[in-house]
Amino acid sequence: MNHKIIRKKFKDFFEARGHKWVTSSSLLPDDPSVLFTTAGMQQFKPYYTGQADPIKDFGLLNTTSIQKSMRTSDIDEVGDESHLTFFEMLGNFSFGGYWKKEAIKWGHEFITKELGLKIDYVSVFEGLPSAGIPADDESEEIWKSIDPGISVKKANIHDNFWGPTGNEGPCGPTTEIYVNSALRQAQGKPPVEVWNIVFNEFFYPGSREELLSGKSDKKLTKLKTLGIDTGMGLERLAMVAQKKKNIFETDLFEPIMNSLPNHFDLRTKRIIADHSRTIVFLAGEGILPSNKDRGYIMRRLMRRIMALNIPKDIIDAVIDTYADQYPELMVKRNEILGVYSDELTKFNKTLRGGLNELKRLEKVDAPQAFKLYESFGLPYELIKDFAKDKAKGLNREAFDEEFRKHQEKSRAGAEKKFGGHGLLLDTGELKAGNEEELKKATRLHTATHLLHASLRKILGNEVKQAGSDITSERLRFDFNFPRKLTPEEIKNVEDLTNEAVGKDYKVTKKEMAYEDAIKSGALAFFKLKYPAKVNVYTVGPEDSFFSRELCGGPHVSHTAEVGKIKISKEEAVSAGVRRIRAIVD
Ligand code: GLY
Numbered sequence: 004m005n006h007k008i009i010r011k012k013f014k015d016f017f018e019a020r021g022h023k024w025v026t027s028s029s030l031l032p033d034d035p036s037v038l039f040t041t042a043g044m045q046q047f048k049p050y051y052t053g054q055a056d057p058i059k060d061f062g063l064l065n066t067t068s069i070q071k072s073m074r075t076s077d078i079d080e081v082g083d084e085s086h087l088t089f090f091e092m093l094g095n096f097s098f099g100g101y102w103k104k105e106a107i108k109w110g111h112e113f114i115t116k117e118l119g120l121k122i123d124y125v126s127v128f129e130g131l132p133s134a135g136i137p138a139d140d141e142s143e144e145i146w147k148s149i150d151p152g153i154s155v156k157k158a159n160i161h162d163n164f165w166g167p168t169g170n171e172g173p174c175g176p177t178t179e180i181y182v183n184s185a186l187r188q189a190q191g192k193p194p195v196e197v198w199n200i201v202f203n204e205f206f207y208p209g210s211r212e213e214l215l216s217g218k219s220d221k222k223l224t225k226l227k228t229l230g231i232d233t234g235m236g237l238e239r240l241a242m243v244a245q246k247k248k249n250i251f252e253t254d255l256f257e258p259i260m261n262s263l264p265n266h267f268d269l270r271t272k273r274i275i276a277d278h279s280r281t282i283v284f285l286a287g288e289g290i291l292p293s294n295k296d297r298g299y300i301m302r303r304l305m306r307r308i309m310a311l312n313i314p315k316d317i318i319d320a321v322i323d324t325y326a327d328q329y330p331e332l333m334v335k336r337n338e339i340l341g342v343y344s345d346e347l348t349k350f351n352k353t354l355r356g357g358l359n360e361l362k363r364l365e366k367v368d369a370p371q372a373f374k375l376y377e378s379f380g381l382p383y384e385l386i387k388d389f390a391k392d393k394a395k396g397l398n399r400e401a402f403d404e405e406f407r408k409h410q411e412k413s414r415a416g417a418e419k420k421f422g423g424h425g426l427l428l429d430t431g432e433l434k435a436g437n438e439e440e441l442k443k444a445t446r447l448h449t450a451t452h453l454l455h456a457s458l459r460k461i462l463g464n465e466v467k468q469a470g471s472d473i474t475s476e477r478l479r480f481d482f483n484f485p486r487k488l489t490p491e492e493i494k495n496v497e498d499l500t501n502e503a504v505g506k507d508y509k510v511t512k513k514e515m516a517y518e519d520a521i522k523s524g525a526l527a528f529f530k531l532k533y534p535a536k537v538n539v540y541t542v543g544p545e546d547s548f549f550s551r552e553l554c555g556g557p558h559v560s561h562t563a564e565v566g567k568i569k570i571s572k573e574e575a576v577s578a579g580v581r582r583i584r585a586i587v588d
Contacts, residue, residue, distance in 0.1 A: 004118070004244045005254050006237065007327065010069060012117050013093045013235075017067035020109060022095055025061065025068045030089075030288050031297065033579040035467035035483030036169035036210075038297055043070035043094030044168070044201070044232040050098040051173040051203050051230040057098045064100030069093050069237065069328075071284060075300055078384070079399060081277045082270040084249035085195070088304065089281035091237040099228035106200050106231045107145045110180055114198065118244050123183045123194035124154035128163040128176035134214075134223065136164075139202070142178045160215065165201040165232070170210055173203040173226060182243045190248065197240050203230035251276060255324065262320040267311070271388075275313055278304040283321040286339040287332050289577055292346045295470070302346070303382045309350045310358060310385050318343050357381040358389060367394040369401035373409065376402075411534055430555055433473045440475035441557075446565045446587050447478040449510060449558045450500070452542060453565070454480055454585060455526070456550035457499040461492060468528050469580050477571070477586050484581045488573050497570050503550075507563035508543040512556065515539050525551045 018024055028046035030039055040046075047066065049055035057064050070092045080086035095109070114120050125146055130138030143155050158179070166174030183194035205223040213219040241253040251260055251273050259276045267275070285301050292302035308317075318340055322332045332339070357379025364371060367390045375381040383402045387394055433448055435441035451471055458466045462484060470481035488496075520539045521527060533553060540558055543549035559565060567588040576582045 006241050009118070009237065009241060009244060010093075010328070013069070013113070014067065016109070016113055016117055017065075017095045020065075020105075021063060021100070022065040022067040023061040023063045025066045027068060027070045027091075029578040030071050030073055030284060031290070031578045031580070033465075033483065033485040034169045035465070035469060035579075038300070039073040039075070040070065041072055041074050042168060042232075042234055043068055043072070043092045044096060044166075044173075044203075044234070046070070047096050047098070047232070048168075048172055050096075051226060051228070051232075052206060053227055065095065065097045065231075067093075067095045071329075073281065073284075082274045084192075084251070085239065087238060087250070087277050087280075089277070089284055093235040093237055093240070094233050095231065096233070097231035099230070101231060102229050103142055103202060104145055106202070106233065107142060107178065108149060110198055110200055110233070111146075111149050114180060114182065118240075120182050120243060122150075122153065123181045124156055125181065126156045126158040126163055126179045128178070129157035129159055131160045131164075133217070134160075136160075136176070136205075136223070139163075139176045139178065142176075142202075146178070165199065166203070167207045167209075167211055167214070171208045172206070173230060173232075174205050174207050174211075174214070174223075175201055175203045175230075177201045184243050184246045186246055187243075187248060192248070195239050195243065197243060198233060198235040201232040201234075203232055258324050259317065259320045262316055263313075271311065274388075275308050275311065275317065278308050279313070279317045279321050282308075282343070283318055283325075283332065283339055284329075286342045287329070287335050291342060303384065305343070305346050306350055306354060306380070306382055307384050307388065309347055310354065310389065315340060315343060353380055354385075358385075361386065361389055364390070364393065367397055369397060369405045372397055372402050373405035376406075377409070432471050432555075433557075435475055443475040443587075444473050445557050446559055447473050447475075447585075448556075449542070449562065450504075450565050450568050450585060450587050451478045451480050452540065452550045452552055452554070452558070453500045453503045453562065454478075454496065454568070454570075454583065455482070455552070456542070457496045457503070458482060458484075458583075460499060461495045462488070468526070469576075471528075477584055479582060479584050481576055481580055481582045483579055485579055487575070488581065493570055493573055497568065500568050503542065504562045504565050504568065506543075506549075507561050508549055510558050510560055510562065511541050511545075512558070513539050513541070517553075520553055523551065524548075525553050527553045 014024055028040060032040045032045050034045060050057045072092050073089050075088060077086040078088055081088060114122055127142045128139040130136055146153050146155055163177045163179065165177050166172055178200050179196050180198040181194040182197050204226055206226050207214050207223050209219055209221040213221060238250040238253065238255055241255055242250045245253050247253050250256060256276050260272055263272050263275055281304055290297050290301050292298055292305055322336055326333045357375050361375060367386060372386045375386060383399060387397065433444050435444040451473060455468060467483045469483050472479040514536055517533050517535055517537050520537050525539045527533060537553045538555060539551060540554045540556065541548045541551045542562060565587055568585055570583055570585045572584040574582050
């Protein structure tokens with residue numbers, strides 16, 4: 004049963020049961036609090052919370068999709084039998100259309116009848132009384148009524164409770180289906196979780212980490228409409244349906260694995276196969292390798308395989324494997340290959356030197372690894388891969404700690420420079436070469452805070468900073484927002500910003516504990532790691548401020564100093580990210 008047949012069976016099955024087929028959304032989500040799309044439900048978040056109407060948009064209360072997804076949390080595990088960075092998720096979703104009985108019945112029917120597989124066991128949520136969430140006895144009863152002999156295991160909040168994704172969202176208990184194949188079983192391999200069926204019945208106004216910490220006073224509330232959200236990884240499903248020992252033997256990977264030179268060991272081949280898929284899909288969405296955010300992840304993946312002298316054929320092999328499902332990859336073949344070649348040229352110029360340096364070292368600890376990263380751009384994985392035994396004692400935590408120490412030092416350094424006399428400032432966000440430039444950039448910096456606040460006041464709090472770059476000429480502010488702004492919205496934002504300038508608000512700086520700063524309503528740029536103590540800049544009165552942000556400064560002391568602000572351009576940077584350029588008089 005090749006992957007094309009599995010895809011078709013899934014689509015047909017749910018279409019025949021009242022679901023509207025929706026194409027995969029971008030790997031770059033609209034949700035600013037996550038870097039990548041990690042699950043099929045993400046594009047449907049507003050339908051669970053009642054902010055969007057499924058009937059209006061789909062003509063039905065139920066949808067189904069195969070979603071391109073990416074998770075970077077398991078990046079260090081890639082190379083084993085099952086971890087991946089990019090994968091596809093088959094999913095069926097409902098926003099008040101059906102509930103547990105149908106979701107479980109169809110899950111069972113698809114796995115056992117359509118695919119002819121045997122369910123090894125299922126798991127259900129054991130409940131968490133301290134958070135007021137009861138055990139999911141109902142799902143257990145439904146499973147037993149369908150198949151009296153089925154083995155049902157109880158699982159805790161960590162395993163069988165989904166969400167929220169991002170900073171807040173729908174969440175709820177899950178039931179999971181585990182399957183094994185005779186071949187895997189004979190080799191002593193455990194059953195794999197193939198399908199996660201989520202019952203979205205709550206809304207949580209914070210992140211999953213906050214929810215699981217048990218320390219937050221944020222409360223779960225019941226969603227008005229009960230929602231179904233399921234996720235079934237195509238690669239794992241193909242593994243059991245095709246009776247393979249691991250995902251890399253399925254037809255989703257075989258052509259890619261076969262295109263690799265034979266001298267690589269199996270683990271290396273798997274890493275290359277995984278990373279090259281991710282690179283192709285990211286490049287296909289217009290992501291370029293860079294030193295920030297998504298681009299940085301892309302660069303890490305690329306450099307890791309480039310260090311192995313992998314020919315470009317691998318990129319072609321990936322595109323060919325997915326050409327039918329994602330024709331846009333065919334259209335963009337040259338563009339994707341170009342991204343790969345350009346990065347390879349850069350790699351050869353810089354990193355090769357780092358690899359040579361690495362060869363010379365006898366032992367690599369965290370400070371040395373960070374130095375290699377800082378001087379040559381050698382990423383952690385590359386160092387681990389290449390130093391092998393020499394870097395035995397090196398782990399990600401220690402490396403990250405070095406990174407954090409360095410960030411703190413450079414932030415402190417930037418402030419010192421500003422406070423002293425050199426007056427050459429480069430904070431990453433703000434660049435100025437002399438006193439005059441610095442004055443202008445400082446006005447533009449405060450203007451950026453005013454614009455950010457105005458954007459949120461006019462367009463809503465879904466606007467979140469995605470980047471900022473300030474020179475003495477202009478400001479550039481990137482933010483997450485799903486569509487182009489109308490001329491009227493741009494004018495309203497500009498007017499509101501200039502109103503704040505006209506009011507000549509005081510700008511005050513206060514050092515606070517990070518937690519307190521967030522509690523006081525300060526906006527943080529979610530992609531940065533902040534130290535425990537942070538500086539908070541407030542524009543306007545303490546109790547009814549116009550803007551409040553965590554920030555290293557510098558800023559003007561009164562908003563009238565900013566001058567008149569003019570938005571000169573509004574454009575897209577990538578899917579879901581807009582860019583504003585503005586100048587001040
Ligand atoms: N949203 C369910 C899953 O991705 O597993």
